[in-house]
């Protein structure tokens with residue numbers, strides 16, 4: 001009888017069929033099929049079993065790691081099956097789903113700052129090392145330098161690809177987080193398939209692709225894709241194995257992940273979008289047919305609230321990158337595009353509350369059947385209704401039209417952004433009109449977000 005650990009590896013390989021791959025054939029190795037949902041289950045298992053074998057992890061011990069998420073999930077999965085405590089140090093820009101998943105598997109999670117670099121005690125790797133020193137019987141996994149990380153890929157991922165491709169692979173496109181995949185698969189190919197080129201897919205802002213291209217260390221930028229890209233060269237990343245490198249913008253990575261789901265039905269995470277974008281650039285630049293492999297590193301299910309969430313994409317400035325310098329730029333959720341959350345006058349307060357909570361907003365515009373704004377309802381209006389009606393069920397059943405505010409101040413989408421300030425001073429939100437059409441709301445939070453994007 002197999003255990004869940006036996007499901008690690010031996011992942012399926014499929015061919016891209018509905019996206020233009022130029023003269024090449026492009027194959028995807030679905031690492032999302034691993035039990036915790038990512039490619040990192042492989043090194044997690046190998047690193048733990050190696051530590052058990054060499055005595056650095058003893059019964060009752062604690063596994064400590066600095067991780068962007070997926071390694072932590074793999075460690076939590078394998079660690080718990082083997083009876084260890086798992087403690088993960090995670091930078092605060094990581095997606096909530098990964099943290100909830102790790103905790104649900106029994107891992108302890110310490111969230112730390114993502115805006116500090118190596119040498120700062122709050123930097124996730126420095127903090128993990130410090131925690132290891134003060135925890136008895138603790139094993140610091142250190143995926144960035146642990147040789148068992150690339151070994152997992154050299155012994156499993158690489159040989160699987162060669163078997164599945166009948167030994168005929170011209171190029172493999174990888175990302176680098178720790179460098180385990182690059183170095184392990186690259187070493188396997190160097191030994192067993194000398195013609196196979198390793199191609200690096202790197203987020204714009206990471207130092208790795210520019211370093212490969214120019215030989216010089218560039219200034220570090222920032223990127224939103226998770227799991228790949230670095231501000232240093234991890235000891236486990238052997239960049240000498242890389243033949244070509246591509247820098248991919250976040251917007252391109254996200255768009256490719258979305259396209260992969262639409263065209264091929266494969267739900268992949270943001271780093272897989274980066275890999276696909278680079279793989280497609282490589283494929284389309286070839287003059288002869290080549291057989292190219294890349295990875296679905298993890299499942300898009302972990303990123304539904306980001307990569308596949310129109311509100312998040314708009315907030316990050318991916319949806320409407322064209323800037324007019326007007327109130328229009330501040331509006332994140334737009335009614336004509338179907339992304340604004342609204343209520344009708346006849347809806348009840350229960351529906352209002354459900355919508356506020358699920359969209360994480362504190363006010364909603366009230367629109368009539370013809371799309372005209374007839375009111376505004378916010379959390380204080382709902383609360384006031386509850387406080388004046390002792391029967392809670394009755395209060396929640398009241399229609400919006402009885403409770404909403406109807407004294408509205410609208411603002412034109414073409415007005416200068418500064419025109420919002422007097423509205424906010426009066427504690428109003430901006431009801432933004434495009435001619436006589438409702439465009440959406442502009443709140444203080446939207447303006448703060450606008451400044452964050454515009455000035456970064």
Ligand code: PMP
Nearest residue numbers: 070177178179180181227271297
């Ligand atoms: N994609 C995702 C989503 C990851 O979490 C990771 C690991 N950080 C990678 C790709 C890169 O793998 P590696 O650590 O082997 O470089």
